[in-house]
Amino acid sequence: xxxxxxxxxxxxxxxxxxxxxxxxxxxxxxxxxxxxxxxxxxxxxxxxxxxxxxxxxxxxxxxxxxxxxxxxxxxxxxxxxxxxxxxxxxxxxxxxxxxxxxxxxxxxxxxxxxxxxxxxxxxxxxxxxxxxxxxxxxxxxxxxxxxxxxxxxxxxxxxxxxxxxxxxxxx
Amino acid sequence: xxxxxxxxxxxxxxxxxxxxxxxxxxxxxxxxxxxxxxxxxxxxxxxxxxxxxxxxxxxxxxxxxxxxxxxxxxxxxxxxxxxxxxxxxxxxxxxxxxxxxxxxxxxxxxxxxxxxxxxxxxxxxxxxxxxxxxxxxxxxxxxxxxxxxxxxxxxxxxxxxxxxxxxxxxxxxxxxxxxxxxxxxxxxxxxxxxxxxxxxxxxxxxxxxxxxxxxxxxxxxxxxxxxxxxxxxxxxxxxxxxxxxxxxxxxxxxxxxxxxxxxxxxxxxxxxxxxxxxxxxxxxxxxxxxxxxxxxxxxxxxxxxxxxxxxxxxxxxxxxxxxxxxxxxxxxxxxxxxxxxxxxxxxxxxxxxxxxxxxxxxxxxxxxxxxxxxxxxxxxxxxxxxxxxxxxxxxxxxxxxxxxxxxxxxxxxxxxxxx
Ligand code: SF4
Numbered sequence: 376x377x378x379x380x381x382x383x384x385x386x387x388x389x390x391x392x393x394x395x396x397x398x399x400x401x402x403x404x405x406x407x408x409x410x411x412x413x414x415x416x417x418x419x420x421x422x423x424x425x426x427x428x429x430x431x432x433x434x435x436x437x438x439x440x441x442x443x444x445x446x447x448x449x450x451x452x453x454x455x456x457x458x459x460x461x462x463x464x465x466x467x468x469x470x471x472x473x474x475x476x477x478x479x480x481x482x483x484x485x486x487x488x489x490x491x492x493x494x495x496x497x498x499x500x501x502x503x504x505x506x507x508x509x510x511x512x513x514x515x516x517x518x519x520x521x522x523x524x525x526x527x528x529x530x531x532x533x534x535x536x537x538x539x540x541x542x543x544x545x546x
Numbered sequence: 547x548x549x550x551x552x553x554x555x556x557x558x559x560x561x562x563x564x565x566x567x568x569x570x571x572x573x574x575x576x577x578x579x580x581x582x583x584x585x586x587x588x589x590x591x592x593x594x595x596x597x598x599x600x601x602x603x604x605x606x607x608x609x610x611x612x613x614x615x616x617x618x619x620x621x622x623x624x625x626x627x628x629x630x631x632x633x634x635x636x637x638x639x640x641x642x643x644x645x646x647x648x649x650x651x652x653x654x655x656x657x658x659x660x661x662x663x664x665x666x667x668x669x670x671x672x673x674x675x676x677x678x679x680x681x682x683x684x685x686x687x688x689x690x691x692x693x694x695x696x697x698x699x700x701x702x703x704x705x706x707x708x709x710x711x712x713x714x715x716x717x718x719x720x721x722x723x724x725x726x727x728x729x730x731x732x733x734x735x736x737x738x739x740x741x742x743x744x745x746x747x748x749x750x751x752x753x754x755x756x757x758x759x760x761x762x763x764x765x766x767x768x769x770x771x772x773x774x775x776x777x778x779x780x781x782x783x784x785x786x787x788x789x790x791x792x793x794x795x796x797x798x799x800x801x802x803x804x805x806x807x808x809x810x811x812x813x814x815x816x817x818x819x820x821x822x823x824x825x826x827x828x829x830x831x832x833x834x835x836x837x838x839x840x841x842x843x844x845x846x847x848x849x850x851x852x853x854x855x856x857x858x859x860x861x862x863x864x865x866x867x868x869x870x871x872x873x874x875x876x877x878x879x880x881x882x883x884x885x886x887x888x889x890x891x892x893x894x895x896x897x898x899x900x901x902x903x904x905x906x907x908x909x910x911x912x913x914x915x916x917x918x919x920x921x922x923x924x925x926x927x928x929x930x931x932x933x934x935x936x937x938x939x940x941x942x943x944x945x946x947x948x949x950x951x952x953x954x955x956x957x958x959x960x961x962x963x964x965x
Pocket of ligand 1: 611648650669671845846847905906909910927928
């Protein structure tokens with residue numbers, strides 16, 4: 376799986392309250408989530424983002440609450456992938472579970488600037504900055520998570536699994 | 547090589563003899579939890595999977611606590627969706643307004659979590675139940691929807707950080723200060739993907755309520771779970787609440803820890819986490835010029851009986867500073883009733899506080915005490931991110947219940963000795 380897109384650059388400890396503040400959580404309508412994504416920190420985000428853009432963030436991206444509305448708001452905004460120095464745990468699993476690919480790479484983050492064009496190869500973890508030509512390699516995505524992504528998210532994964540295992544009574 | 551408590555619980559729930567950090571496993575879940583924010587998405591997922599029933603109607607808990615009693619039409623719709631789902635699938639542990647309180651307060655209180663359990667909740671503070679010697683961790687709604695259908699979850703075994711607390715506590719210092727201090731040492735990312743095991747002579751003397759406070763904030767360091775070894779104090783708490791058979795696990799002496807930290811609690815003053823991060827801690831003595839507009843005593847961190855008792859002791863016979871708002875929210879109806887019987891609620895009211903219905907209240911900026919631009923709140927809750935309690939230009943300072951009560955009287959952050 377390859378992804379190429381324009382970068383939105385964020386700093387360290389981008390928490391779920393900043394991604395989608397709780398005052399907007401009285402609905403789970405996707406359009407509403409998109410409209411309010413990053414509204415306090417980057418009021419320009421929801422209008423400016425285009426399909427296929429990539430977020431590049433610092434340490435501990437997605438820390439805070441377990442709200443899946445956060446990765447969902449990002450994914451529904453059109454963001455195709457997130458690269459960060461590190462991710463908070465629940466955000467990490469939520470992103471995979473909903474089929475939003477994320478890559479952890481410490482080295483790639485600082486040299487990449489807002490609006491750069493970057494290329495990601497999810498299966499190898501390769502990251503290329505099209506402008507500067509710099510190349511980086513991210514931690515490979517664990518096999519198990521890759522299976523979930525390839526299935527299209529955890530729900531699809533479970534569905535296929537239960538079809539396969541219905542005879543063996545696993546679930 | 548031996549195993550930690552966390553590793554033992556995970557192994558037992560995956561029917562494995564031995565697990566190591568980094569192993570992926572499929573675990574059987576003893577209790578799955580969602581609230582009025584996360585349940586609607588989880589229900590969508592459950593519907594997409596297309597099962598006709600829950601994996602076990604007794605092992606799902608649905609607690610409307612974030613925006614309930616509902617504050618507006620959209621939140622009422624969310625709560626309705628959850629209520630109808632609970633009815634349709636005959637969810638045993640659904641708590642309607644009147645029975646409901648904060649999820650992480652009522653699940654232990656009702657005996658729904660016991661030592662050795664594996665609990666997964668669509669709420670990050672699910673880690674609270676680690677206080678009981680259970681493995682408890684927060685996930686998102688997709689994970690939870692899948693669990694409601696299958697009873698299973700995929701997990702990666704976390705490495706464990708062991709934190710040893712020794713020496714004697716200073717006056718006015720409690721579980722909240724120990725965890726805030728630890729967060730200051732670890733940083734908000736210091737325990738990411740990891741388990742924190744709280745241990746040592748200080749921990750052995752801590753009440754259950756203080757242990758809940760500490761386990762609750764393990765996630766503020768990024769941890770997957772926080773855990774305490776169940777002991778006599780745990781046993782006493784559990785046996786009066788549940789008839790199920792608990793499993794009391796201990797870490798092996800040769801268990802493998804990624805890191806061991808020793809904390810001399812004799813160095814720890816009451817702590818204040820400054821905006822906008824729970825690890826931005828300073829001792830109270832460096833915060834005395836902060837003048838709050840609002841003080842909030844409640845939440846799944848400090849909305850339990852011991853917390854209210856401590857706050858009431860400080861407030862007895864005193865009045866809230868002029869122009870300051872004190873909001874107190876008992877974590878559950880049982881705590882509320884007990885607080886009425888003990889005269890604590892009257893103490894709060896006499897002092898000039900207002901009492902909210904058992905719920906999350908202003909903790910997440912949903913309702914019942916939202917901050918305006920430029921306002922400051924001293925709070926016993928667990929997060930002080932930008933905009934957490936309201937306007938993006940407002941500020942939240944995290945403290946223990948004694949400091950919160952004293953600050954309400956003083957009109958600035960301080961200790962009871964200064965009143
Ligand atoms: S009290 Fe606050 S932290 Fe606890 S569950 Fe409610 S909103 Fe979350």
